[in-house]
Amino acid sequence: MIEEKAFEMKDELISIRRALHKIPETEFEEFKTAEYIRSKLTEYGIPYEAVCGTGTVVTINGKNTGKTVLLRADIDGLPIKDESDFEVKSERVGYMHACGHDIHATCLLGTVKLLNEIKGTLNGNVKCVFQPAEEGSGGALPMINEGVMENPRVDGAFGLHVEPLEKTGNIQIKDGSIMASPDDFKITIQGTGGHGAYPEKSVNPLTVAARILERCHAIPKKYDLPCVVTVCEIHGGTARNIIPASVIMTGTARSLDSDTRAKLNSLIREIAQTTAEEYGAAAELDFSLLFPPVVNDAGMNAIVRKGAEKLSCVKKIITLEKPSMIGDDFAYFAKLVPSAYFRLGVGNADMDAVYPLHSPKFKADENALPIGVSVLVQTAVDFLDTFKG
Numbered sequence: 412m413i414e415e416k417a418f419e420m421k422d423e424l425i426s427i428r429r430a431l432h433k434i435p436e437t438e439f440e441e442f443k444t445a446e447y448i449r450s451k452l453t454e455y456g457i458p459y460e461a462v463c464g465t466g467t468v469v470t471i472n473g474k475n476t477g478k479t480v481l482l483r484a485d486i487d488g489l490p491i492k493d494e495s496d497f498e499v500k501s502e503r504v505g506y507m508h509a510c511g512h513d514i515h516a517t518c519l520l521g522t523v524k525l526l527n528e529i530k531g532t533l534n535g536n537v538k539c540v541f542q543p544a545e546e547g548s549g550g551a552l553p554m555i556n557e558g559v560m561e562n563p564r565v566d567g568a569f570g571l572h573v574e575p576l577e578k579t580g581n582i583q584i585k586d587g588s589i590m591a592s593p594d595d596f597k598i599t600i601q602g603t604g605g606h607g608a609y610p611e612k613s614v615n616p617l618t619v620a621a622r623i624l625e626r627c628h629a630i631p632k633k634y635d636l637p638c639v640v641t642v643c644e645i646h647g648g649t650a651r652n653i654i655p656a657s658v659i660m661t662g663t664a665r666s667l668d669s670d671t672r673a674k675l676n677s678l679i680r681e682i683a684q685t686t687a688e689e690y691g692a693a694a695e696l697d698f699s700l701l702f703p704p705v706v707n708d709a710g711m712n713a714i715v716r717k718g719a720e721k722l723s724c725v726k727k728i729i730t731l732e733k734p735s736m737i738g739d740d741f742a743y744f745a746k747l748v749p750s751a752y753f754r755l756g757v758g759n760a761d762m763d764a765v766y767p768l769h770s771p772k773f774k775a776d777e778n779a780l781p782i783g784v785s786v787l788v789q790t791a792v793d794f795l796d797t798f799k800g
């Protein structure tokens with residue numbers, strides 16, 4: 412029944428997705444996107460609450476006071492120029508829904524509509540969260556701070572992300588860590604500067620930066636840690652014959668658990684300081700803790716799996732061996748309540764022509780839209796049935 416209702420909505424889902432696809436907006440400036448989402452909710456006669464400016468929350472109360480499950484969709488786009496060959500293009504030059512958050516928002520709108528139709532059968536409440544700023548500073552934590560986990564109190568959460576490198580009809584799940592903590596670091600190296608002709612008379616911070624880069628990149632192997640450390644920027648120097656006095660380097664330090672996360676912070680600090688000392692320079696580290704890793708609960712994954720097994724539109728449920736080193740601020744929900752974050756295949760029939768997330772050529776198969784709705788609705792219903800009093 413859920414699946415049939417979701418597939419009846421397919422044309423509407425496609426038109427919603429295309430409307431959102433044309434107006435990608437970035438962190439906390441998702442004004443048109445929020446307006447569109449809210450206009451659809453008004454059209455469906457479903458009340459909502461605006462949270463953190465462009466965030467929107469819908470609570471669907473079931474037939475009795477059971478548990479409350481949260482479904483989250485992020486809604487923001489990226490500052491990427493749309494170069495895909497998809498027939499509908501971004502109408503905002505320089506911006507694109509290249510991470511598929513337009514699809515997440517569409518699937519959640521369809522889910523809200525369908526759950527609202529069947530609310531008389533639900534054994535509890537469903538809180539549907541349209542969250543801004545996932546790609547930027549993060550919208551999950553501000554929404555939590557605004558009380559999104561309360562009234563009614565949330566008992567479990569599910570989140571979905573599209574995966575263009577997986578075929579439409581398949582979903583991917585993984586117990587434990589599925590997404591990394593995408594922390595940032597910045598190292599400022601102070602040397603002395605001087606003439607390029609006399610390197611022996613000055614402390615060249617570029618030499619120090621090169622050595623720090625090498626040592627940082629060696630961390631995962633050397634310490635056998637499940638992490639990634641990548642230096643992505645080095646800024647220093649003004650001319651080909653002047654040794655600069657200082658250099659700034661930045662990078663990303665990604666880990667899958669809090670121990671490794673803390674270890675990376677101290678290892679990078681130690682490498683920066685001892686390397687600088689070796690050369691007679693000084694180094695300062697700013698380590699910015701961004702999102703925690705996304706850690707899935709095995710029980711919640713089992714609900715996704717069992718739910719998906721009931722749906723004929725889901726062809727394969729793939730258990731991932733390895734987590735992704737990308738981050739997602741769904742992690743904040745998953746830290747508070749048992750959660751499952753799974754991936755929805757949106758790779759089209761010609762898998763040689765798919766591009767990864769964040770590619771300017773990113774394209775998704777819209778046939779996945781009703782599948783996403785089916786899985787979300789089934790999962791929410793099954794969660795409430797599992798934990799009914």
Ligand SMILES: [Zn+2]
Nearest residue numbers: 510546768769
């Ligand atoms: Zn993204």
Ligand SMILES: [Zn+2]
Nearest residue numbers: 510511512572
């Ligand atoms: Zn994303």
